[in-house]
Each structure stands twice: as C-alpha cells, then as structure tokens.
Amino acid sequence: MALRMWASSTANALRVSSTVSRTNFSLSRCFSTVLEGLKYASSHEWVKHEGSVATIGITDHAQDHLGEVVFVDLPDSGTSVSHGSSFGAVESVKATSDINSPISGEIVEVNTKLSETPGLINSSPYEDGWMIKVKPSNPSELESLLGAKEYTKLCDEEEIH
Amino acid sequence: MRGGLWQLGQSITRRLAQADKKTIGRRCFASDADLKKTVLYDFHVVNGGKMVPFAGWSMPIQYKDSIMDSTVNCRENGSLFDVSHMCGLSLKGKDTIPFLEKLVIADVAGLAPGTGSLTVFTNEKGGAIDDSVVTKVTNDHIYLVVNAGCRDKDLAHIEEHMKSFKSKGGDVSWHIHDERSLLALQGPLAAPVLQYLTKDDLSKMYFGEFRVLDINGAPCFLTRTGYTGEDGFEISVPSENALDLAKALLEKSEGKIRLTGLGARDSLRLEAGLCLYGNDMEQHTTPVEAGLTWAIGKRRRAEGGFLGAEVILKQIEEGPKIRRVGFFSSGPPPRSHSEIQDSNGQNIGEITSGGFSPCLKKNIAMGYVKTGNHKTGTNVKIVIRGKSYDGVVTKMPFVPSKYYKP
Numbered sequence: 001m002a003l004r005m006w007a008s009s010t011a012n013a014l015r016v017s018s019t020v021s022r023t024n025f026s027l028s029r030c031f032s033t034v035l036e037g038l039k040y041a042s043s044h045e046w047v048k049h050e051g052s053v054a055t056i057g058i059t060d061h062a063q064d065h066l067g068e069v070v071f072v073d074l075p076d077s078g079t080s081v082s083h084g085s086s087f088g089a090v091e092s093v094k095a096t097s098d099i100n101s102p103i104s105g106e107i108v109e110v111n112t113k114l115s116e117t118p119g120l121i122n123s124s125p126y127e128d129g130w131m132i133k134v135k136p137s138n139p140s141e142l143e144s145l146l147g148a149k150e151y152t153k154l155c156d157e158e159e160i161h
Numbered sequence: 162m163r164g165g166l167w168q169l170g171q172s173i174t175r176r177l178a179q180a181d182k183k184t185i186g187r188r189c190f191a192s193d194a195d196l197k198k199t200v201l202y203d204f205h206v207v208n209g210g211k212m213v214p215f216a217g218w219s220m221p222i223q224y225k226d227s228i229m230d231s232t233v234n235c236r237e238n239g240s241l242f243d244v245s246h247m248c249g250l251s252l253k254g255k256d257t258i259p260f261l262e263k264l265v266i267a268d269v270a271g272l273a274p275g276t277g278s279l280t281v282f283t284n285e286k287g288g289a290i291d292d293s294v295v296t297k298v299t300n301d302h303i304y305l306v307v308n309a310g311c312r313d314k315d316l317a318h319i320e321e322h323m324k325s326f327k328s329k330g331g332d333v334s335w336h337i338h339d340e341r342s343l344l345a346l347q348g349p350l351a352a353p354v355l356q357y358l359t360k361d362d363l364s365k366m367y368f369g370e371f372r373v374l375d376i377n378g379a380p381c382f383l384t385r386t387g388y389t390g391e392d393g394f395e396i397s398v399p400s401e402n403a404l405d406l407a408k409a410l411l412e413k414s415e416g417k418i419r420l421t422g423l424g425a426r427d428s429l430r431l432e433a434g435l436c437l438y439g440n441d442m443e444q445h446t447t448p449v450e451a452g453l454t455w456a457i458g459k460r461r462r463a464e465g466g467f468l469g470a471e472v473i474l475k476q477i478e479e480g481p482k483i484r485r486v487g488f489f490s491s492g493p494p495p496r497s498h499s500e501i502q503d504s505n506g507q508n509i510g511e512i513t514s515g516g517f518s519p520c521l522k523k524n525i526a527m528g529y530v531k532t533g534n535h536k537t538g539t540n541v542k543i544v545i546r547g548k549s550y551d552g553v554v555t556k557m558p559f560v561p562s563k564y565y566k567p
Contacts, residue, residue, distance in 0.1 A: 068229045070517040071493040073546060089546065091493045093228045093517050094424050 032061035032155060035126055039142055040151035041102035046126065049142055054103060057130040058090065058121060061155045066092040069121045072114040074131060080106050081134060083141050088131065090121065103141045105134040199245035200342050200400045201407060208420050216310035218246040221422040231425035232432075232519035235389055236560070239348030240421035240429075241410055246309035248316070249338035249382075249397050255301050256331040264322060265295060266448055266467055268458025272297040275371050277304075277384060279456055282315065287447045287469030287476070291315050292438050294386055294395075296371040304371065304382060306343070306395070308438050341382075342403035346410060347393030347429075350418050352565065355394060357413045358406075368392070368564035377406045388426065390433025390562040431525060432518050434487060434557025440497050441485060441513040441527055449476040450529065452485045483510065484535040487557040488526045490515075490543050492550030495526040500544040501552070509534045512543065518559060525559045526552070 034040070039047045044062035048055045063069065071091040081087045081101035088099045111130050114120060121129035136142070146154065196219040205212065210221030221243070223231060234240065252261060258269050267280035277296030281289050291311040296304045307315045316337070323333060346355060356363050358377045366372060371384045379402035387393040398406050411418060427437065436442045442451050447469070449457075454477060461467065465474055488495065495515035503509050515526030526543070534541065537556050542549040 067223075067227050073493055089493070091517070093232075093428060093519060096493070096496060 032059070032064050033126075034059070034061070034148050034152045034155065036148045038126070038148065039102065039145035040148070040154075041100065041145055042154060043100045043102075045100060045102050047102045047142065047145060048126075049136070049139075052135060053108060054105070054134050054136050054142070055130050056101065056103075056132050056134060057125060058099060059151070060125045061158075063122050063125045063129070066090060066095070066097060067122075068093055069118045072118045072121065072131070074110050074114065075107060077107050077110050080104070080137075081132070083138070090118075099131065101134070102145055103134060103136050104138050105136040107132050108135050109133040197246070199243055200403050201243045201245065204404055204407060205243065205420070210420070210422060213423070215423060216246060216308075216312075218309060220246060221420070223422040223424045224420050226419060226421075228422075228424040228428060229519040231419065231421045232428040234417075234419055235348045235421060235425060235429055236391060236520055237349070239346065239350035239354065239391075239393075239414060239418035240389070240425065241407060241418055242345040242347070242421050242426055243342070243407070244345050244395070245342040245400075245403070247343055248307045248309065248312040249341055249343060250305045250307065250316075250319075251298075251336045251338065252303040252305070252319075252333055253301060253336065254331075254333040256326070257301055257303050257333050258297075260323065260326050260331055260333040261295070261303055262461075263326075263467055264319065265293070266453075266457045266461060266473070267295055268460050269295060269297060269303065271458055271460060274299050277369050277371055277386065279453070281442075281448045281451075281453060281456065282307075282318065283448070283467055283469040283473065284444065285468050286445075287449075287472030288444045289438070289442045289446050289448060289451065290318055290444065292436060292442060292453075294384065296384060298371060298373070304384075306384075310439060338397060340400060341397045342400045344396045344398060344403065344407060344410070345387055345389075345393065346396060346418070347387045347389040347391045348418065349392065349563070350414055351391070351393040354410055354414045354418055355396075358409055366565075368566050377402065377409045379406065381406075385565060388433075388435060389429035390435070390558055390560055390564075391429075392563050392565040425519075427514075428516060428519055431514055431516055431527070432520055432558065432560040433562060434527065434559060436485070436527075437514055446529075447473055447476055447481065449473055450481045450483050450485060480532060482532055483529045484532055485513070485527060485529055486535050487555045487559060488512075488515075488524075488528065488541065488543065488552045489555045489559075490524045490526060490550055490552035492524070492543075492548070493545050494524045495528075495543045495545060495550075495552070499526075499528075501528055501530055502542040502544060502549065503534055504540050504542065506542065506549070509541065520560050525555075527557065530554070 044059050046059050069090050073089040082104045086098040087101045090097050205221045209225040212219045213222045265280040267278050280295045282291045293305050293307045298304050352363050361374045382397035384395045494517045495512040497513050499512040501510040510530035512526050512528035518525045539554040541552045543552040
C-alpha cells in the first residue's frame with residue numbers, strides 16, 4: 001500500500017496534464033478537474049449513469065482536500081444504498097470522512113482494487129478510483145444532482161471562503 | 162475528526178461550521194475574524210499555508226506539501242513550525258522554585274541551571290491540568306511553555322496559587338511572553354542550519370538544555386527540545402524579529418527544511434509516542450496512568466508536596482488501574498474514542514489518538530487499557546464503525562527518537 005501511495009502523490013502532481021487530453025472538462029479556480037457528463041452531489045461525490053448502471057466515486061476536489069487516502073471502507077455487493085445516506089468512509093492521514101450516496105439503489109459491483117490500492121482515489125478519482133456501481137431504484141434522483149458547471153461553481157465558492 | 166467530505170473541505174478551506182450561511186453571506190466570517198493571528202500569518206498564507214482555526218488561533222494545518230511528505234521530510238531533512246500560539250511564561254523571584262513545585266511533578270530544585278524537563282501541572286485529584294516543558298534558567302527564574310488551548314485555565318490556576326503564595330510572603334511574579342514568538346526547528350538539519358545563525362557552539366548544547374543567546378542578531382531563548390522525536394530546537398524570538406528568523410532558517414537550509422503545519426506535527430508527535438493534551442491526557446488522567454512516572458523526580462516521590470500527590474504516590478505504589486500504551490493495527494486507522502477489546506470481545510479501553518504513520522506506512526495509535534492488558538505483544542481488537550480489527554500492544558516511540566544527548 002505504502003509504495004503505491006507515493007506513486008499516487010506523483011500522479012497527483014501530474015493530474016492536470018493527464019486530463020488535458022480530454023475534450024470535455026472544466027478547470028475550476030481551485031484547479032480541480034470537474035468532468036462534463038457526470039452528475040455531482042454537493043457532498044462531493046460524482047455519479048456516471050450508463051445504461052442500467054450508475055458508477056459512484058468522489059470528486060477530484062474532494063480527494064485534493066482529503067490528501068493521501070490510506071484506507072477505504074466500502075459495503076458489500078448486493079446491499080442497498082439510499083440517496084443522501086452514508087455508504088462508506090475514506091480515511092486520509094488525518095481524518096475520516098463519510099461518503100454519501102447521491103442516489104438510491106442496489107450495489108451490483110464494488111471496486112475491490114481500492115482495498116489494496118486506496119491511492120487510486122487520489123491518482124484517478126474519476127476512473128480507476130471509482131467506488132461502487134449501483135442499479136438505481138429511482139432514476140429521477142439523478143435530476144436533482146448538480147451538473148458540471150454548477151458543481152464547479154460550488155468548488156470555487158468553497159475556495160473563496 | 163469524523164465528518165462528511167463536505168465538512169472536511171470546509172475545515173481545510175478555513176471555514177468554520179456555521180449553522181446559517183445566508184446571514185453571513187460571502188463576507189469575512191465573523192468567527193474567522195475573531196481568531197488570533199501570529200506575526201507569521203501573512204508569511205504562512207504567501208507560502209500556501211491552509212489556515213484553520215486551532216485553539217482560538219488561525220494556524221496552518223499544512224502548506225503545499227502533503228501531510229505525508231511533510232512528515233517524512235521532517236525526519237529526513239527538517240521542519241520549521243510556527244508555534245507562537247503556545248504560551249511562553251517566565252516565573253521570577255527567590256521563591257519561584259518552591260512555588261512551582263506545589264503545582265508540578267518535576268524536581269525543579271534538582272534541575273541544573275540551564276536545563277529543563279517535560280512536566281505536568283496536576284489538580285487536587287492527581288489529574289493533569291496541562292503538560293509543559295519547564296526550564297530552570299537560574300535559581301530564581303523559571304521559563305515554561307504551556308499549550309495554547311490550556312492558556313487561560315493554566316494562567317488562572319497559576320495566578321490563584323500565586324496570590325495565596327504571595328499573601329503568605331512568598332516572592333514570585335510572572336511575565337507572559339506575549340512580546341515573543343515561538344518557532345520550532347526540528348529534524349537532522351536543525352542544528353547545522355541554526356549554527357549558521359549563531360556564534361554559540363550548539364554541539365555543546367544537549368537535549369533539554371536552555372540558553373539565552375543571539376540568533377540572527379536577535380536575543381532569543383533557545384531550548385533543545387521539540388515535539389517530533391527528532392533532534393531540534395524551540396526558539397523564542399522577539400516578535401519583530403520572527404519573520405526574518407523564519408526566512409533565514411529556510412534560506413540557510415537551501416530549501417531542505419520546509420515550513421510544516423499542524424497536520425504533520427500531529428503525525429510526528431504520534432510517531433514519537435508523545436501525548437497530545439486534550440486527547441491522550443485530560444483532567445482525569447494522572448501522570449502515572451499516562452506513563453509519565455519518569456517525570457516525577459525521586460525527591461518528589463519521597464516528599465510529595467504537589468497537588469494530588471497523595472493519589473499519585475499511592476498509584477505509583479499500587480500500580481495504576483489503566484495505562485497508556487501504543488498499538489499497531491490492521492484495517493482503517495484507529496481514531497480517538499475507538500473502542501479497544503480483548504481477544505474475547507470484552508471492553509478494555511479506548512483509543513485516544515491514532516492515524517496512519519507516514520514514516521512506517523502503517524496504522525499507529527495510543528490509548529488506555531486496563532492494567533493486565535498493557536504488556537507489549539498483547540493482542541487486542543479495535544472497533545471501528547462497528548467492525549473489529551486486529552491490533553497489538555506496541556512499545557513507544559513507534560519511530561526511534563533522535564534526541565541529541567552526550
């Protein structure tokens with residue numbers, strides 16, 4: 001775990017350049033990446049809805065503020081999550097933070113790589129650092145979430161304060 | 162320390178929790194404005210310090226480096242901390258030593274002039290009011306540094322006892338060093354870098370020793386001590402010279418000594434097995450339970466004469482019922498208030514500090530267990546979010562100390 005975390009801090013430094021190749025992204029004032037096409041919760045989780053499955057993780061802004069993630073507590077596949085409720089926790093060097101589910105549904109897959117390599121959340125928050133895949137039980141919940149522009153604005157406001 | 166991502170974001174972007182954001186709008190937060198600033202505040206901000214409220218002060222929790230990198234760099238090269246929020250205090254007068262010995266467990270009379278020790282201010286029940294580094298400058302001048310968060314209560318406690326002591330004819334007075342700032346310079350490069358800025362020979366100054374000397378042209382109080390387990394110094398410098406000194410120390414190290422915030426400071430002291438008052442020691446904890454019996458001088462054990470001595474001396478004789486010990490553990494890092502169980506699932510105590518060790522790359526923690534479960538190698542369970550994880554009682558410090566001793 002340890003060595004991989006050192007790798008993750010290097011990846012962190014390279015983060016901006018590695019995402020430049022994407023066509024759709026916006027860089028907020030706080031220099032965190034926010035991807036177009038995803039939905040965001042104000043508690044800093046993202047959702048990517050593709051077909052019947054929605055993938056959930058935490059945002060670049062969130063991982064940047066947490067610092068190196070050293071442990072991720074995730075539920076088992078087959079359990080259910082509900083909109084706005086905690087489904088797990090991320091541990092950084094200094095703090096424990098709850099992760100809230102932006103939507104309700106049944107967990108169909110858990111990213112087991114995170115138990116060995118929690119630093120993926122830092123190095124690749126939107127790709128390799130995904131946390132759970134959910135079969136949404138109430139797809140209309142997605143509508144209540146923030147778009148990329150609104151979420152970028154939220155991050156910027158947080159930085160100002 | 163537990164909160165959603167949102168709260169964490171808030172704390173790190175120096176917002177205080179506010180029930181009603183609308184009334185405050187986006188103007189300067191009233192509660193932020195009330196926070197005290199050290200003379201290095203602007204310097205911290207310019208250097209990327211993430212300022213957070215701490216014990217009534219706005220202090221950097223980290224700079225641009227991560228807490229992990231900062232912690233490791235302190236042990237490989239060095240760290241410079243602004244600890245001006247801590248309260249420096251001089252007690253003067255011919256009866257200073259007998260006065261102070263009523264309040265602390267240290268053998269102050271037995272200290273050689275120019276040396277100091279970690280000590281504990283006790284209450285009538287033998288509990289800890291605060292921990293402090295006490296230095297005997299001369300037989301009628303004691304220099305102390307107490308915790309920022311305990312300043313008001315410590316000063317009230319000392320003042321109350323001073324009044325009654327003076328009313329009986331005792332000669333003691335105090336001076337609170339609010340005209341000074343305090344910098345902690347820690348790590349293997351601390352001594353060589355500081356040596357550039359003073360004519361005094363630091364190789365003759367050992368751990369726990371104190372001198373008044375010129376550093377970078379300013380009259381400073383220098384103590385070879387710290388809160389990281391590394392060799393290093395705490396420098397009390399006139400506030401008007403603090404910024405120049407901080408810049409000079411960083412420049413002389415050619416960038417190797419880095420500004421380091423409270424986050425890494427906490428990791429460093431935890432790795433060094435040192436108590437954080439308020440977490441690992443509280444009003445109801447005795448120095449014996451906290452594993453600080455060594456700090457009670459032999460003469461003090463024989464004579465007593467400090468607040469709560471009856472309780473403390475009896476505990477030394479009979480052994481305390483609970484003891485502070487260290488742990489390694491698997492799973493998520495234990496945090497304060499995590500339950501500790503024996504291998505049968507019976508409650509035996511509670512974690513008081515814990516985290517992921519940046520230097521050891523594994524979980525470390527300290528906490529109190531019932532006597533009998535305190536021996537090194539004892540297997541325990543630590544309960545985190547309802548699940549129990551394996552832990553083992555471990556000797557502290559977790560990372561070997563490197564104090565400069567003869």
